[in-house]
Amino acid sequence: MSSADETAVAITGESGPMNGLKETAIRSVFFSCALVTVLTTLGIILVLVQGSIGFFQEVSIVEYVTGTDWSPVIRPRSFGVLPLIWGTLIITVGSALIAIPVGTATAIYLSEYADPQVRKVIKPTLEILAGIPTIVYGFFALSFITPIIQRFFPETGTFNAAAGAIVVGIMIIPMVSSLSEDAMSSVPDDLRNAAYGLGATKFEVSTSVVFPASLSGVIASYILALSRAIGETMAVTLAAGMHPQITGNLLEPIQTMTAYMVQIGISDVSVGSIGYQSLFAVGLTLFAMTLAMNLFSLWIKSRYREEYQ
Amino acid sequence: MTANNEPAEMTPNRRGPESVSTSEIDERRSASAAADDGPLGSPRVSSPVIESRDLDVFYGDTQALHGIEMEVPERQVTALIGPSGCGKSTFLRSINRMNDLIDVARVEGDLYFHGKNVYDDDVDPVALRRKIGMVFQKPNPFPKSIYDNVAYGLRVQGKDDGDVDEKVRTALEQAALLDEVEDQLDESGLDLSGGQQQRLCIARAIAPDPEVVLMDEPASALDPVATSKIEDLIDDLAEEYTVVIVTHSMQQAARISDKTAVFLTGGHLVEFDDTEKIFENPESQQVEDYITGKFG
Numbered sequence: 290m291s292s293a294d295e296t297a298v299a300i301t302g303e304s305g306p307m308n309g310l311k312e313t314a315i316r317s318v319f320f321s322c323a324l325v326t327v328l329t330t331l332g333i334i335l336v337l338v339q340g341s342i343g344f345f346q347e348v349s350i351v352e353y354v355t356g357t358d359w360s361p362v363i364r365p366r367s368f369g370v371l372p373l374i375w376g377t378l379i380i381t382v383g384s385a386l387i388a389i390p391v392g393t394a395t396a397i398y399l400s401e402y403a404d405p406q407v408r409k410v411i412k413p414t415l416e417i418l419a420g421i422p423t424i425v426y427g428f429f430a431l432s433f434i435t436p437i438i439q440r441f442f443p444e445t446g447t448f449n450a451a452a453g454a455i456v457v458g459i460m461i462i463p464m465v466s467s468l469s470e471d472a473m474s475s476v477p478d479d480l481r482n483a484a485y486g487l488g489a490t491k492f493e494v495s496t497s498v499v500f501p502a503s504l505s506g507v508i509a510s511y512i513l514a515l516s517r518a519i520g521e522t523m524a525v526t527l528a529a530g531m532h533p534q535i536t537g538n539l540l541e542p543i544q545t546m547t548a549y550m551v552q553i554g555i556s557d558v559s560v561g562s563i564g565y566q567s568l569f570a571v572g573l574t575l576f577a578m579t580l581a582m583n584l585f586s587l588w589i590k591s592r593y594r595e596e597y598q
Numbered sequence: 599m600t601a602n603n604e605p606a607e608m609t610p611n612r613r614g615p616e617s618v619s620t621s622e623i624d625e626r627r628s629a630s631a632a633a634d635d636g637p638l639g640s641p642r643v644s645s646p647v648i649e650s651r652d653l654d655v656f657y658g659d660t661q662a663l664h665g666i667e668m669e670v671p672e673r674q675v676t677a678l679i680g681p682s683g684c685g686k687s688t689f690l691r692s693i694n695r696m697n698d699l700i701d702v703a704r705v706e707g708d709l710y711f712h713g714k715n716v717y718d719d720d721v722d723p724v725a726l727r728r729k730i731g732m733v734f735q736k737p738n739p740f741p742k743s744i745y746d747n748v749a750y751g752l753r754v755q756g757k758d759d760g761d762v763d764e765k766v767r768t769a770l771e772q773a774a775l776l777d778e779v780e781d782q783l784d785e786s787g788l789d790l791s792g793g794q795q796q797r798l799c800i801a802r803a804i805a806p807d808p809e810v811v812l813m814d815e816p817a818s819a820l821d822p823v824a825t826s827k828i829e830d831l832i833d834d835l836a837e838e839y840t841v842v843i844v845t846h847s848m849q850q851a852a853r854i855s856d857k858t859a860v861f862l863t864g865g866h867l868v869e870f871d872d873t874e875k876i877f878e879n880p881e882s883q884q885v886e887d888y889i890t891g892k893f894g
Contacts, residue, residue, distance in 0.1 A: 477738070479734065485727065487803070488751065
């Protein structure tokens with residue numbers, strides 16, 4: 290009887306209503322912090338949609354999405370967003386053509402081939418590459434990449450799509466390689482051993498076992514890198530120029546959606562004018578594109594998730 | 599012999615399955631079969647497929663195996679038993695040079711496959727592993743379809759020119775799995791039960807038709823029913839293949855093997871003989887203690 294009493298005392302201890310109150314308070318603090326990100330996202334969507342409403346009262350959506358001429362400030366005005374989308378597309382596809390092969394090969398090297406010592410040097414270096422401010426990449430493109438292109442193609446302008454695509458490609462390599470390497474490293478060694486045991490070479494193990502087994506993570510890294518390319522702003526503004534046009538010639542300047550937003554953002558268009566409102570419409574378009582990419586990435590991840598025991 | 603010298607790089611003149619080193623092995627195979635004089639101090643062996651001579655294996659500074667002497671007879675089941683950490687799995691992995699994949703592992707001494715030392719410089723571990731298949735402790739099917747799992751070895755070994763379907767079905771049948779998966783060959787190998795996965799791994803190992811099948815505690819992760827299926831299967835496999843199996847279960851060794859090697863703590867091979875002899879009348883007191891459960 291007495292021992293049971295002691296136990297009862299020991300369990301209740303100092304705890305009381307005050308302790309429960311503290312827990313509740315802590316919980317609310319953490320919850321509010323988490324809420325900030327959600328509210329911010331909702332706020333951004335609200336602002337974009339609200340700002341765009343004014344724009345689409347003046348300009349028909351059909352003209353916006355099918356028009357091939359973009360001149361919202363200078364008369365005669367024209368509001369076809371396709372040249373901006375085209376510019377963004379050129380940069381995205383061009384940079385993907387560079388970053389996906391190079392990034393994937395880097396990831397395979399780091400995960401499957403590199404000595405631990407080599408990996409210890411290369412991985413942080415790649416992460417430094419990812420941390421360089423994008424405006425620095427822009428100057429790198431202007432002062433280094435473009436002169437090289439001009440040496441081969443003298444007619445190349447100071448601002449050109451090729452330099453933009455190349456520099457964004459370089460910029461997103463670390464994203465592809467780092468995330469893909471994480472995915473490849475998490476493939477269990479059991480699978481590698483099984484393949485080696487069957488007489489597979491290292492190259493076969495890497496390409497026909499490790500790569501497919503890590504596919505969901507690898508594809509997710511591609512998509513994240515591409516949404517980064519779509520949203521990339523300063524480097525492309527500096528490297529690729531501010532000339533909205535639909536052209537297949539990569540040596541000519543173009544303008545991406547983001548570069549246009551920079552242009553209007555720093556210009557003296559008056560608040561409430563159609564030029565100002567177009568900022569929100571383009572922003573909304575950009576947001577929709579990156580959102581779609583991120584949702585696609587999530588879907589890929591769940592669709593191709595491999596289950597190991 | 600470290601993983602720095604990875605399989606592909608260890609091949610000055612790699613040419614796939616028909617490379618010099620393997621055809622040389624084939625030649626010596628007939629030679630060694632003809633000149634069979636039986637190793638000293640061990641039961642008479644008809645044409646040993648694998649001979650270990652004074653084999654030491656080190657992991658860094660730790661010696662995992664000490665001067666292993668053993669001859670593995672053709673088309674029989676040889677069991678390697680002993681307590682945990684006795685080096686039996688290490689010995690198994692040194693036969694097909696899987697220890698190459700471990701950075702710190704180092705091998706000294708000789709290990710002959712049909713009279714050819716597999717640690718000679720001109721041996722391509724990739725070609726060696728095509729002759730010596732392996733089944734692992736934990737079922738490890740690839741995240742691919744059942745069909746592609748079995749066909750994988752055929753593909754990497756360039757044996758996928760003929761009737762792959764036929765070879766896949768034959769291997770699944772030999773592994774006693776065909777009846778259970780016949781209608782789901784396109785489904786993922788990971789969807790099978792543990793016992794089925796292990797039989798899938800056995801089918802995958804034998805599909806390219808190796809000579810030797812190494813098994814590292816293939817039933818230790820399985821329930822009794824699945825274990826008994828695997829044991830029956832090993833019995834059948836020995837008609838066509840030389841089987842070397844590591845097991846921690848003495849009963850299992852007694853049930854399925856023709857020869858038994860007893861490794862004891864520290865990486866010493868204490869006794870190697872006919873399974874019956876080992877379990878009924880072992881030479882060594884240590885082995886007798888181990889078998890009867892007084893030690894280990």
